[in-house]
Amino acid sequence: MTQFFLVRHGEPQWDINEQYNLKGHGRDLVPLTDSGVDQAYAAAKDHRLQQAEIILSSPYTRALQTAAILSKELGLDIKIEFDLREWQPDLTFEYDSLDRLKELGDDYDANHGVYPPGERRLWESKELLKKRMDQVIDKYSGFQKVIITGHGMAFRTLVGEVGEIPHASIIEYIK
Template sequence: MTTFYLIRHGEPDWDINEQYKLKGHGRDLVPLTHLGTQQVHVTSKDKRLKHAQLILSSPYTRALQTAAILSKELRLEITIEFDLREWQPDLTFSYDTVEQLMELGSDYDLHNGIYPAGQKRFWESKSMMKARMDGVINRYLNYEYVIIAGHGMAFRTQVDVGDIPHASIIEYKMWE
């Protein structure tokens, strides 16, 4: 059995997106706020994490910064896994406003992440996101304890929870 500690990144500085008018994946380059780094430092003290053998991270800045803080505090190596990235709201990579992001997110929520019959959407479906998350998780079932620094929507494909607070830990157990 493998215990995965799913740790959502700390609070990100979303204001940078508007300041620099970032588009598509550029919007995922924002770092953590000062509060976000403090949140992760607090999380790194959680006694459950002392058993972890490695840290897996999404390639997005907010998750990488979270993983870097955990790595420093826990003295663990980080492996970046591209498929741990957050939900992709626009597979055309052209959205550039918070309003468009909210529209795409609302449509995803309205349809529970499932494309309506006979219709295609711009956003990544829940099943697409789950498949890539499962692929990563299955490669690490030979470990006992693994930290994953990542994202709320991606984690919700694995566990049935509502909103996940920044820098919080969800224990997820898998059997080979």
């Protein structure tokens, strides 16, 4: 059995998205706020992370920056796994505002991440998201303790948690 420590990224600078009118994956390039950096340093002090062997990270800036802080503080290598990216709210990559992101997220939540019978939605289904997360996790089953830096919706879907996961919080997940 492998013990995974799912560390949600620190608080991101979302206002950059509106400042530069970013859309699609461009919205995932924002760095952490100063508070988000402090959150990542605080997470690195958690005793549960001290015996980890490797850090896996989403390719998105906020998760990578969190992973870099953990790597520096814990002396661990980082392996970037593309399929640890956040839930895809719009598979056409055209969404361009927090309002649209909220609308898509609310629709996902209202449908419990499942496409209604005979319908297709813009967002990635819970089944697809969980499948890609599980595929990454399965690759690291030879380790005893693994840190994953990633995203709230992806982690919620993986562990079946309902509600918002706080920035830089740690969830233990055994598989």
